[in-house]
Amino acid sequence: MNLMKPLLTLSLLTAAANASAxxxxxxxxxxxxxxxxxxxxxxxxxxxxxxxxxxAGMGLIGDRMDVxxxxxxxxxxSEITGNAGGSAVNGIYQANDKExxxxxxxxxxxxxxxxxTLGVSVYGNGGMNTDYSRAVPLLGTSPAGIDLIQLFVxxxxxxxxxxxxxxxxxxxxxxxxxxxTGLENFAAPSPNNYSTSYTNVTNNGYDSSYGAGLHLGWxxxxxxxxxxxxxxxxxxxMSKFDKYSGLFAEQGDFDIPSSYGLGLxxxxxxxxxxAGDVQRINYSKVASVGNASLSNLGNGLGxxxxxxxxxxxxxxxxxxxxxxxxxxxTVRTGYNHSSQPIRSNETLFNILAPGVVQDHxxxxxxxxxxxxxELSLAYMHAFEQSVHGSGSVIPGSAPSxxxxxxxxxxxxxxxxxxxxxxxx
Numbered sequence: 001m002n003l004m005k006p007l008l009t010l011s012l013l014t015a016a017a018n019a020s021a022x023x024x025x026x027x028x029x030x031x032x033x034x035x036x037x038x039x040x041x042x043x044x045x046x047x048x049x050x051x052x053x054x055x056a057g058m059g060l061i062g063d064r065m066d067v068x069x070x071x072x073x074x075x076x077x078s079e080i081t082g083n084a085g086g087s088a089v090n091g092i093y094q095a096n097d098k099e100x101x102x103x104x105x106x107x108x109x110x111x112x113x114x115x116x117t118l119g120v121s122v123y124g125n126g127g128m129n130t131d132y133s134r135a136v137p138l139l140g141t142s143p144a145g146i147d148l149i150q151l152f153v154x155x156x157x158x159x160x161x162x163x164x165x166x167x168x169x170x171x172x173x174x175x176x177x178x179x180x181t182g183l184e185n186f187a188a189p190s191p192n193n194y195s196t197s198y199t200n201v202t203n204n205g206y207d208s209s210y211g212a213g214l215h216l217g218w219x220x221x222x223x224x225x226x227x228x229x230x231x232x233x234x235x236x237x238m239s240k241f242d243k244y245s246g247l248f249a250e251q252g253d254f255d256i257p258s259s260y261g262l263g264l265x266x267x268x269x270x271x272x273x274x275a276g277d278v279q280r281i282n283y284s285k286v287a288s289v290g291n292a293s294l295s296n297l298g299n300g301l302g303x304x305x306x307x308x309x310x311x312x313x314x315x316x317x318x319x320x321x322x323x324x325x326x327x328x329x330t331v332r333t334g335y336n337h338s339s340q341p342i343r344s345n346e347t348l349f350n351i352l353a354p355g356v357v358q359d360h361x362x363x364x365x366x367x368x369x370x371x372x373x374e375l376s377l378a379y380m381h382a383f384e385q386s387v388h389g390s391g392s393v394i395p396g397s398a399p400s401x402x403x404x405x406x407x408x409x410x411x412x413x414x415x416x417x418x419x420x421x422x423x424x
Contacts, residue, residue: 022382022413023316023338024283025148025355026126026259029053029362031105032068032419036364036378037320038334040275042263043219043229044320047376047421048107051121051156053277054231054263055168056217058109058119059158066107068376068419073100075412076130078351080138082405083393089137089403095145095354097131105419115160125150125174125256128353135182136351138393138402140202144182146352147206150256151175154215164222170215174236174256179206180247180352185398186301187246194399196302197246204243209254211238229263229277235285248288249296249306257282257289271325277318283311283341293349294394309353310346315339320362332364332378344390347407354409357382373422382413 022028029039031049041050045057047066076095083089109119127149136144151174158168183202186194195201213236219229236256245252261279268274284290291308299305320334338358342350350356364378387409395404 022357022360022380023279023336024126024281024311024314024341025128025353026281027124028316028336028360028380028382029318030123031066031107032070032376032378032417033332033364033366035070035380035415035417036332036334036362036376037275037322038336038360038362039316039318040263040265040277040320040334042217042231042261042277042279043227044263044265044273044275045219047419048109048119049105049121049123050107051119051154051168051170051215052123052125052152054217054219054229055156055170055215056158056166056219056229056231058156058168059117059160059166060219061109063111063424064107064109064421065424066105066419066421068105068417070103070105070378070415070417071100072103072415073413074129075099076354077410078136078354079408079410080405081408083138084395084403084405085137090405093132093134093136093351095130095132097133097143097145098129101129110424117158119156121152121154121156123152123154125152128355130352130354132182138185138348138407139351140182140184140186142182142184142203144352146178146180148178149176165218165220168217172213172215172233172236174211174213174238176209176238176254177206178209178241178244178254179204180244183247194297194301195246196300196306200242200244200246200252201301202247207241207243209238209241211236211255213237213256225267227265229265230261231263232258232260234258246302248302249291249308250287250304251302254288255286257286271323273322275320277316279316279318281314281316284313293346307349309349310343311341312339312343314341328368330366332362334362336360336362340387342387342409344387345392347387347389347392347409348402350409351407354411356385356387356409356411357413358385359383371422373420376419376421378415378417380413380415382411384410384412386410
């Protein structure tokens with residue numbers, strides 16, 4: 001089957017989709033079935049998007065194709081209090097001028113022989129969007145916002161090295177698109193020059209970035225009921241955003257962080273499956289994401305040690321259950337908790353990236369149709385979460401200060417996914 005046309009079509013669709021993801025800026029789960037179970041997937045592959053969670057999972061699903069779409073609706077808000085600028089600065093700022101996003105997914109897998117498979121998964125790895133309806137005076141004079149998307153095209157090979165142990169390797173081919181607006185306060189020449197390249201900070205339209213990395217995985221079936229999984233994804237090394245070389249540290253570099261995880265799946269009864277994953281995402285190892293903001297601002301935005309968003313590494317704990325009522329209907333539920341990436345003294349720059357949600361509740365179901373294809377749905381609610389600033393805004397007047405006070409961040413999210421999959 002010629003896959004180039006559907007791959008190209010989906011890639012273009014994904015490149016046009018934007019979202020604020022949930023475990024930091026990574027998605028809480030990949031594939032609609034996984035999304036309905038809290039995002040689990042390291043030891044429980046369920047479709048041809050499995051390579052996103054664990055490449056080895058593609059070795060256990062057989063000949064299969066899946067297509068899907070998720071509607072995502074984040075609600076993001078910033079509040080400035082106690083600033084010396086008074087009512088001209090203090091207040092609540094809604095970042096929801098654009099609030100509905102559509103994120104497609106595609107997967108294809110072939111069993112080459114009893115021990116090996118080849119396949120590809122195409123999905124949105126993560127992203128961040130804020131779209132303020134007005135200027136945020138601490139940042140600039142025009143409506144502020146950022147738009148970041150990350151697309152992965154992930155060709156995958158697996159080998160069943162023993163009857164109960166499967167290894168997988170994925171080449172992550174990544175595409176990013178980014179723009180920033182409303183950051184004029186950081187894009188002025190001396191004496192208020194905060195950037196090493198002040199013409200490459202804001203309002204330069206979209207820029208693109210390309211790169212690659214590796215994703216390795218293992219799944220071991222201890223017995224008929226219990227499976228274990230482990231996965232490691234290297235940093236994805238990306239080309240630089242030249243149009244924003246004066247914004248991101250290391251002259252516009254925005255690599256995708258490494259991650260690793262462990263998973264467990266238990267078939268408790270013939271109908272009930274329980275699963276859990278623990279995932280670590282190394283946001284702090286990417287300078288433009290992990291560098292402290294205010295303490296590095298004097299080094300100049302865009303410098304090797306320039307300001308970032310000050311994000312900490314995130315640990316995500318994912319729990320899920322599925323129950324097959326009969327041969328036609330399976331229902332799912334799950335819970336996902338991630339640690340908080342944003343410190344209370346790092347909220348100023350994170351007006352642009354308020355990825356503060358931590359707790360997610362999910363539900364899902366699949367129906368086997370008369371043609372033996374599957375129709376799946378998943379719903380996710382990320383509960384409202386706030387981070388209150390503490391020492392987040394430098395006191396004093398420009399250029400040395402921003403008038404003091406605090407920035408508080410708030411976000412909650414909902415998503416609804418639908419997918420159609422079939423065995424080939």
